[in-house]
Amino acid sequence: MRLSGIVVLMIVFLMSLAAALAVAEQNKGAEQMELEGGTRGPVPFPHRQHQDNLEDCNACHALFPQEAGAIGKLHAEGTLKRQQVMKEQCIACHRENKREGKDSGPTLCSQCHQRK
Ligand code: HEC
Ligand code: HEC
Ligand code: HEC
Numbered sequence: 001m002r003l004s005g006i007v008v009l010m011i012v013f014l015m016s017l018a019a020a021l022a023v024a025e026q027n028k029g030a031e032q033m034e035l036e037g038g039t040r041g042p043v044p045f046p047h048r049q050h051q052d053n054l055e056d057c058n059a060c061h062a063l064f065p066q067e068a069g070a071i072g073k074l075h076a077e078g079t080l081k082r083q084q085v086m087k088e089q090c091i092a093c094h095r096e097n098k099r100e101g102k103d104s105g106p107t108l109c110s111q112c113h114q115r116k
Helices: 003-026 047-054 070-077 084-099
Strands: 033-035 043-045
């Protein structure tokens, strides 16, 4: 390959790397959310605090994509069970951290669900 070809390839590579990094920077989503909690009432959720503490998006997003309303959409399609996120992720992690004596979150119904 000629030198100019290599230079062009390197420029294209660096530009796509910069674009990928910019996207990663933009796409962290809302800092604070209110999740739909059915009859028990909505669940306030500090998204950014979890991102900063856990440093692993897939601690949650392994079950649902990084999109607003993703959980409700998968519930409606029947590919995600109701309370699955709550039990397998939220409560499971908070319980495990408590057991291990680490910083943790709420494990009681009324600490998460805010009846209005
Ligand atoms: C502790 C769980 C958890 C972790 C960790 C987490 N998220 Fe989320 N994220 C959620 C929940 C819950 C929603 C809301 C889904 C819904 O609306 O159904 C969400 C939604 C989103 C959305 C779409 C909503 C919006 O406001 O635009 C984006 C984008 C997103 N997350 C990005 C990320 C990224 C990037 C990371 C890692 C740096 C991350 N999340 C880590 C739980 C988490
Ligand atoms: C750590 C926070 C947390 C705790 C503790 C918690 N929940 Fe939830 N709950 C959620 C979240 C988030 C959702 C929505 C996601 C899902 O359905 O998995 C939810 C959803 C629900 C739903 C709606 C499911 C549906 O059919 O639409 C019910 C009902 C519910 N929880 C009851 C309870 C009860 C009862 C308790 C106590 C035994 C409890 N929750 C404890 C966070 C929590
Ligand atoms: C993989 C672990 C993990 C998962 C999954 C997780 N959390 Fe947490 N959560 C934590 C930790 C750790 C803390 C304590 C953070 C701190 O002290 O700064 C916490 C704290 C909280 C708090 C208290 C925040 C405060 O400042 O008092 C709430 C509310 C909460 N989590 C809700 C949820 C909900 C709702 C979900 C599910 C959508 C969830 N968490 C999923 C680890 C997790």
